[in-house]
Every structure is written in C-alpha cells, then in structure tokens.
Amino acid sequence: MNKKTILLSLVFVFILGFALVGCSTTTEEAPPPEEKAGETNEPEETKDTEEEQNKESDADPVDNTLVFGRGADSVGLDPATITDGESIKVTLNIYDTLVKYADLDTSIEPSLATSWESSDDGLTYTFKLREGVKFHDGTDFNAEAVVYNFERWANGDKSSFYYYSSMFGGFKGDEGHVIQEVKAIDELTVEFTLSRPQAPFLQNVAMPVFGIASPTALEKYGESFTENPVGTGPFVFQEWKRNDKIVLVKNDNYFMDGYPKLDSVIFVSIPDNATRLNELIAGEIDVADGVSPNDGSRIEGESDLQLFTRPSMNVGYLGLTNTRPPFDNKLVRQALNHAVDKEGIIAAFYAGQAEPAKNPLPPVIAGYNDDIEPYPYDLEKAKELLAEAGYPDGFEMELWAMPVPRPYMPDGQKVAEVLQNSFAQIGVEAKIVSFEWATYLEKARNGEADAFLLGWTGDNGDADNFIYVLLDKDNIGSNNYSYYSNDELHDILIAAQSNPDQEARVELYKQAQEIIHDDAPWIPLVHSTPILGGKNNVADFFAHPTGSQALTKVYFE
Amino acid sequence: MAELAPNKAPETAIRGARFLLWLEAWKSFKKNKLAVVGLIIVLIFVFLAVFAPVITPEGINEQKLAERLQPPSSEHWLGTDDFGRDILSRIIHGARISLWVGFVSVIGSIVVGCFLGILAGYYGRWVDTLISRFFDIMLAFPSMLLAIAIVAVLGPSLRNALIAIAIINVPNFGRLIRSKVLSIKQEEYITAAKAIGMRDRRILFHHILPNSMAPIIVQGTLAIATAIIEAAALGFLGLGAEPPTPEWGKMLADSKDYLVQAPWTMFFPGIAIMLTVLGFNLMGDGLRDALDPRMKN
Numbered sequence: 001m002n003k004k005t006i007l008l009s010l011v012f013v014f015i016l017g018f019a020l021v022g023c024s025t026t027t028e029e030a031p032p033p034e035e036k037a038g039e040t041n042e043p044e045e046t047k048d049t050e051e052e053q054n055k056e057s058d059a060d061p062v063d064n065t066l067v068f069g070r071g072a073d074s075v076g077l078d079p080a081t082i083t084d085g086e087s088i089k090v091t092l093n094i095y096d097t098l099v100k101y102a103d104l105d106t107s108i109e110p111s112l113a114t115s116w117e118s119s120d121d122g123l124t125y126t127f128k129l130r131e132g133v134k135f136h137d138g139t140d141f142n143a144e145a146v147v148y149n150f151e152r153w154a155n156g157d158k159s160s161f162y163y164y165s166s167m168f169g170g171f172k173g174d175e176g177h178v179i180q181e182v183k184a185i186d187e188l189t190v191e192f193t194l195s196r197p198q199a200p201f202l203q204n205v206a207m208p209v210f211g212i213a214s215p216t217a218l219e220k221y222g223e224s225f226t227e228n229p230v231g232t233g234p235f236v237f238q239e240w241k242r243n244d245k246i247v248l249v250k251n252d253n254y255f256m257d258g259y260p261k262l263d264s265v266i267f268v269s270i271p272d273n274a275t276r277l278n279e280l281i282a283g284e285i286d287v288a289d290g291v292s293p294n295d296g297s298r299i300e301g302e303s304d305l306q307l308f309t310r311p312s313m314n315v316g317y318l319g320l321t322n323t324r325p326p327f328d329n330k331l332v333r334q335a336l337n338h339a340v341d342k343e344g345i346i347a348a349f350y351a352g353q354a355e356p357a358k359n360p361l362p363p364v365i366a367g368y369n370d371d372i373e374p375y376p377y378d379l380e381k382a383k384e385l386l387a388e389a390g391y392p393d394g395f396e397m398e399l400w401a402m403p404v405p406r407p408y409m410p411d412g413q414k415v416a417e418v419l420q421n422s423f424a425q426i427g428v429e430a431k432i433v434s435f436e437w438a439t440y441l442e443k444a445r446n447g448e449a450d451a452f453l454l455g456w457t458g459d460n461g462d463a464d465n466f467i468y469v470l471l472d473k474d475n476i477g478s479n480n481y482s483y484y485s486n487d488e489l490h491d492i493l494i495a496a497q498s499n500p501d502q503e504a505r506v507e508l509y510k511q512a513q514e515i516i517h518d519d520a521p522w523i524p525l526v527h528s529t530p531i532l533g534g535k536n537n538v539a540d541f542f543a544h545p546t547g548s549q550a551l552t553k554v555y556f557e
Numbered sequence: 558m559a560e561l562a563p564n565k566a567p568e569t570a571i572r573g574a575r576f577l578l579w580l581e582a583w584k585s586f587k588k589n590k591l592a593v594v595g596l597i598i599v600l601i602f603v604f605l606a607v608f609a610p611v612i613t614p615e616g617i618n619e620q621k622l623a624e625r626l627q628p629p630s631s632e633h634w635l636g637t638d639d640f641g642r643d644i645l646s647r648i649i650h651g652a653r654i655s656l657w658v659g660f661v662s663v664i665g666s667i668v669v670g671c672f673l674g675i676l677a678g679y680y681g682r683w684v685d686t687l688i689s690r691f692f693d694i695m696l697a698f699p700s701m702l703l704a705i706a707i708v709a710v711l712g713p714s715l716r717n718a719l720i721a722i723a724i725i726n727v728p729n730f731g732r733l734i735r736s737k738v739l740s741i742k743q744e745e746y747i748t749a750a751k752a753i754g755m756r757d758r759r760i761l762f763h764h765i766l767p768n769s770m771a772p773i774i775v776q777g778t779l780a781i782a783t784a785i786i787e788a789a790a791l792g793f794l795g796l797g798a799e800p801p802t803p804e805w806g807k808m809l810a811d812s813k814d815y816l817v818q819a820p821w822t823m824f825f826p827g828i829a830i831m832l833t834v835l836g837f838n839l840m841g842d843g844l845r846d847a848l849d850p851r852m853k854n
Contacts, residue, residue, distance in 0.1 A: 347622060
C-alpha cells in the first residue's frame with residue numbers, strides 16, 4: 001500500500017514533469033515572436049547609438065542624410081517579388097519604371113521611357129527609351145534590358161511574381177495573359193504586343209513593382225538579388241540590417257540633372273507608433289511615416305515639425321467570408337452593414353481624418369458611384385433583417401482584428417471593439433481574435449475567418465486595381481479574401497478592363513458597385529487620410545497617394 | 558506529546574491551543590500599523606470586487622463614442638476612456654478580475670507546490686532529486702518569460718493567463734514547503750507518530766502540513782501581489798484578458814496611446830494595480846512578523 005502510493009505519486013510527478021518539460025522546450029521556440037513584441041525598445045536603443053555615431057561622423061560636412069522612420073522592415077528589395085508597402089517604399093528609390101506617376105497623383109509621366117505611343121486598337125505600345133542611362137553596376141540600360149526584365153516576369157509563376165500575374169492576367173501560356181510579346185526594335189525602342197486591349201496598361205507599367213533591374217546583376221546574384229538590388233534609380237543600395245535599417249546613398253549619375261538632392265537616405269524600422277513619433281520629436285528621425293491620427297494635433301503643436309497628409313486613396317473594410325455560414329446569407333451581411341457606426345469610429349479612432357465608405361472604391365478614383373445610398377446605421381433595421389434571415393436571436397462569430405497599424409486602419413483592435421459592441425446590440429456575439437500579421441493574412445486568405453478587418457491602398461489609381469483585385473472571383477485565394485464570387489460582376493469587370501473608352505469604363509464600374517452594394521460582401525468602413533510627420537526643414541517631400549514616394553526631390557532647407 | 562493520545566478530548570484541547578496561537582498572531586499583527594493599512598486596502602478592494610455590479614455607476618462596456626476621453630468630472634469620477642466608457646466602473650469590475658486571478662492562481666500553485674514539496678521533503682533520495690531538479694529547471698527560466706511561453710502555447714485568454722501564473726509559482730511554494738518538511742520530519746512527534754505505525758499519508762497531511770502552514774500563508778499573501786502584477790503584465794502584452802474585459806493591465810495597454818492627451822486613462826488603472834499590490838505586500842509583511850516565531854521577542 002505504502003509503496004503503491006509512492007509509485008502512484010511518482011507516476012504523477014513524471015507525467016507532470018513531462019508535460020511541463022514540453023512547455024519548457026517550447027519556450028525555446030515560442031519566445032521569438034514574443035521577443036519582438038517585448039523587445040521593441042532594445043534594438044531601437046542600439047540603433048540610436050549607432051545613428052548617433054553615424055551622425056557624429058557625418059555631421060561635420062553638410063549633414064545631408066534623411067532618416068525615414070517607418071512601422072516595419074522591408075520583406076525584400078527585388079520589386080518584382082514583393083507585395084508589401086514597406087518594401088516598395090525602398091525599391092521605388094533604387095529602381096525606375098518605364099513611366100512613372102506624378103509627384104502627387106497617379107497621372108503618367110516619362111521616366112526611363114521618354115515618350116510612348118499606342119496603336120488605335122490598343123494592342124501595341126511602343127516606348128522610346130532614355131539615352132545614356134546606366135544601372136548602378138555600370139551596365140547600360142537599353143531595350144534589351146527591358147525585354148530581359150519582362151521576359152523574366154512572364155516566365156515566372158504565381159509564387160514568385162505575384163503582382164505581375166494580378167496586373168497582367170497571369171504568365172506566358174496562361175489564357176488571360178495580356179502581354180503577348182516584348183520586342184527590342186532597336187537599341188532604344190521597345191514594342192509591347194498585347195493579346196487584348198488593357199485600358200490601364202500604362203498605369204500598370206508605372207507601378208513601382210515593375211522597376212527595371214540590371215540584367216547582369218540579376219544573373220550574378222540569382223536568388224540573393226533581393227538583398228543586392230541594382231537598378232537605375234536616384235539612390236544606390238548600400239546596406240541592410242534586417243529589422244533595423246536600410247541605407248541608400250546618392251546615385252551621382254542619375255539621369256535627372258541635379259537630382260537627387262540628398263546624399264543618403266536611411267530607412268529605420270520603429271514598429272510602435274508612439275515611439276516613432278517620440279523619435280521624431282527628439283530629432284532622431286527626419287520623417288515619421290504612419291503617425292496615429294490622434295497625434296496629428298501634437299505634431300502641429302511642435303514648432304519645428306510639420307504635418308504631411310497623404311491624399312486618400314484607400315479603403316478600410318470588414319470582410320465577411322461569403323462562403324462561411326451565416327455569412328453566406330446576403331440578409332445577414334446586409335444586417336451587419338446596418339449595425340456599424342462609421343461616423344463614430346471615424347471621430348474616435350481616425351481623429352476625423354477619414355470619410356465613411358459606402359463603396360469599395362475611394363471617391364478620388366474615376367468610376368466612383370456617388371449615387372449609392374449607404375446602409376444607414378440602424379440597429380432596428382439590422383435586427384429585422386437578421387430575423388428575416390432566420391437568426392432572430394443573433395449568432396456567435398469570430399471578429400478578426402489586425403495586429404499592426406495600417407494606413408487605412410491605425411488601430412484595428414479598437415475598431416474591432418466598437419464593432420463588437422454594436423453587434424452585441426443586435427444579438428451577434430463577436431469574439432475578437434488576432435494573430436501575428438503574416439499569419440493573419442495567410443489565414444484570412446485561406447478563408448478561415450468569419451469576418452476580418454483589412455484594407456487596401458490603391459497601387460495605380462485605377463478602379464480595376466480596387467474592384468477587380470479585391471472582389472472578382474479570379475482573385476479568390478489571392479486578394480479576394482472575402483471569397484465573394486459573382487459571375488455577372490466578373491463579366492462587367494473583364495469588359496471594363498478591356499475597354500479603352502474611359503467613359504464606358506466609368507459606367508461599367510458604377511454598375512459593378514451597385515451589384516456589390518446589394519450583395520454586401522464587405523462592410524466598407526472608411527477612406528482614411530494617412531498622416532506623416534516631418535521636421536520643418538524637410539522640403540519637397542511629396543506624400544504620394546499610393547503610399548510610397550520617391551525621395552528624389554527632397555532636400556533640407 | 559499530546560499527539561500520541563488516542564482519545565478525543567485532548568484533540569479539542571489541541572484545537573483550542575491552535576486557536577490561541579492564531580489569536581496571539583492576530584494580536585501581534587494588530588500592533589503593526591502598516592500591516593493593518595495593508596489589510597484595510599485589501600478589504601476595500603475585496604468589497605469592491607464582491608459588490609461590483611451593485612455599486613458601479615455604469616456597465617463595463619457601455620460605449621458612448623461621443624463622450625470619449627473626458628477628464629474626471631462629477632458625472633464620471635475617474636473620467637472616460639477612448640470608447641467613452643466610465644473608467645471608475647471598469648476599475649471596480651477590474652478588481653474582481655485581478656483579485657480572482659490573484660487568489661485562484663496562488664491557491665493553485667500552493668496545492669501543486671505543497672504536494673510536490675512534501676513528497677520531495679518527506680521521501681528524500683531520488684524522489685527529492687527528481688522534484689528539486691525539476692523545480693530548478695523551472696526557476697532557471699525568467700518567470701515572466703515562462704508565463705509568456707505557456708500562454709503562447711495555450712492561446713491568449715484570461716483563464717490561460719491564470720494557469721500560466723499558477724504554474725510559474727509552483728516551484729517557489731514547492732521549495733518552501735520542502736525545506737519546512739525537512740526540518741519538521743526530524744521533530745520528535747513525527748518520530749513518535751512513525752513509531753506507533755501511523756501511515757505516511759496521515760503523518761504528511763495531519764502533522765507535517767498543518768505545521769508548515771505559517772510560511773505558506775505569508776508567502777501566499779505576497780505571491781498574490783506578484784500574481785496580480787503578472788496578470789496585468791500579460792494583459793498589457795495582449796496575452797491575458799480579451800476585450801472588452803476590464804482587466805487593469807489591458808486598460809493600461811489600451812490607453813498608452815493617450816498618455817499625453819488623456820493621462821487619467823492610464824493613471825487610474827495604474828493606481829489601482831499599485832494599491833492592491835501594496836496592500837497585499839504590507840499585509841504579507843505583517844503576517845510574516847506575526848507568524849514567524851523567530852521574529853517574536
């Protein structure tokens with residue numbers, strides 16, 4: 001008996017021991033993501049001292065270095081392979097595209113191509129290239145280089161050149177592939193042959209992700225090109241310390257005379273909004289990206305700081321996964337649309353710096369349908385619709401909130417809490433769930449969320465870049481996170497894509513928005529106006545609506 | 558010697574004697590003014606926690622976005638937070654959560670810790686080696702990191718935070734009781750109990766355990782304070798309570814963006830954490846002075 005108890009207790013201890021040892025081994029694996037959250041201050045401190053050292057060493061001549069503070073590090077520096085805004089912010093300064101957007105809007109300007117013309121049927125585009133341009137590694141820029149780049153993308157696959165496939169309808173051999181052939185006519189002339197007209201073709205080509213890279217460098221570095229970027233742009237890549245900073249220095253041979261004006265640019269990652277703002281106030285950084293809307297007044301209150309507003313070209317929304325019950329029921333989706341106090345959210349968590357959204361498309365984009373009547377904030381109506389849908393007592397759901405501040409949603413958790421509260425009033429019990437950002441996106445893309453907060457900043461200023469990318473059935477599994485599929489809408493969107501007549505396109509997109517409004521695959525929440533803070537002496541900094549800007553013209557007064 | 562007596566009458570006498578011992582302890586506790594202050598603070602918070610639904614002016618999740626971030630006023634004594642919710646109401650409800658987490662997690666660690674500690678101390682040899690090394694392993698991790706890891710494995714929620722806090726405190730109690738058992742088992746009355754053939758289980762739970770209770774109570778009171786801080790820390794890191802639960806640490810995290818704009822949103826939950834922790838610490842110190850015979854003159 002005695003021995004039995006001892007034995008039993010020992011067995012218990014063993015089991016407990018193993019269970020806990022299980023826990024302790026996981027401690028070795030589990031902490032890294034936590035450490036990131038917990039230690040945000042530490043790397044910054046080391047960075048600070050480094051920066052100070054840098055500054056001290058550079059300070060004596062003219063300190064012509066711009067330190068750009070932002071929320072996260074880049075994923076990669078090969079523009080063709082990336083999709084995140086933080087990468088584009090950097091690559092935009094290393095590479096040039098054939099044509100580019102104007103400083104403050106998305107109208108097309110010459111860049112590597114000095115002029116271009118298209119055939120009447122919209123099937124051929126001929127670009128005249130700029131003479132005497134060299135890549136940072138000394139390789140000549142010419143028609144062959146352009147062909148090399150486009151061939152590289154066209155022969156890729158969805159996992160490598162993600163943007164290429166969504167903008168140009170797939171890859172070589174795919175049925176929808178738009179770019180049939182890219183040909184070098186002579187040293188400085190390139191001809192594109194399209195398989196069908198694509199109205200936003202120039203807008204697409206101007207996207208920073210289609211920056212032309214040096215063919216010799218691509219061959220030399222292969223896989224590691226993303227860490228050794230070589231382009232023709234205003235700045236030359238110098239150094240990258242992951243999760244800390246990226247250093248670019250002036251390209252002395254840049255084709256724009258007298259530019260860039262800065263000697264170097266340092267992109268530093270400071271994940272916490274408040275910390276980043278404090279660094280700006282302390283003078284450690286020159287420009288702070290992603291300032292919390294509530295801190296706008298604080299920047300205005302500082303005499304040596306200025307506020308930049310980025311023209312609004314985005315949408316923040318609550319996606320309802322249309323394939324998951326009860327969200328497969330249109331009435332339920334409409335009911336939830338009635339249960340959101342957008343004005344309240346904007347006043348509270350955007351400091352008024354946003355417009356309530358009724359369409360997936362922001363009002364600045366041609367094709368916006370202003371005749372749509374938004375679903376009013378009406379809890380009674382919402383309850384009626386729920387009852388009609390067969391849920392008089394509501395239901396339980398998961399409400400996913402993004403873990404990181406985004407330009408279209410500075411604080412997803414708080415917005416989620418407001419939604420949770422309103423939903424509770426119509427009997428819908430929402431549990432707020434969050435994951436690490438990459439996991440969040442992946443799970444939502446796989447359709448694992450009931451409802452998820454997300455948003456989109458336009459890449460090229462075309463309606464296609466919002467409605468087709470976010471809501472067409474072609475993009476389920478990529479950017480159509482809500483799994484919304486409507487064949488009628490699909491036909492309209494493809495027609496709009498191929499129609500070169502701008503007015504006809506506008507009409508088609510207006511029609512598309514009516515269908516979307518009725519089906520209510522999302523709850524469109526806001527179109528925000530993101531703000532940035534900068535030192536007073538930073539001049540000619542243009543906060544571009546696409547979310548990333550070239551720093552070519554920036555100088556210190 | 559009384560333990561040896563087989564009849565019932567002396568046992569009530571023992572109980573009486575024990576009661577006298579506690580009375581003695583209470584008297585010496587009373588003399589310690591700081592300890593009494595601590596006790597009062599704790600009692601106030603316990604009162605708030607128990608009667609929270611009755612005394613709070615508003616519910617915990619009545620959002621009025623139009624009234625957000627209002628400074629303290631006669632209508633909202635402690636102001637409103639960024640959702641326009643009454644901070645006072647949320648702090649009072651928060652007391653429920655923090656005290657609940659504190660008490661339950663510490664009781665959990667005491668039960669498991671005592672069990673393991675007694676086994677280690679009483680049986681010695683390889684049982685001791687095994688359990689003690691196991692405690693050493695757990696203590697080798699910074700406790701907060703271990704808690705974070707456990708919550709990361711279990712998934713963030715208030716209940717899992719409570720479990721994590723209970724687990725990380727186990728070795729502290731285990732070691733304490735082990736050392737106490739080591740000294741008690743040398744006592745003559747234990748030898749006597751063994752001599753008359755008493756079973757191990759009875760010796761452990763009727764003689765050794767009651768006699769090692771005093772340090773456990775002291776350590777337990779102090780551990781509640783730590784547990785409340787740990788729960789708040791986990792809440793602050795987003796690993797504890799889920800919204801809209803008014804957990805103090807989460808309230809702090811939620812309002813850290815408004816530090817400049819609306820300092821009261823951070824100030825009052827912070828004060829609440831500080832006061833309860835202070836209360837339990839003062840009380841724990843007082844209890845130690847009262848219960849530890851070596852401190853008595």
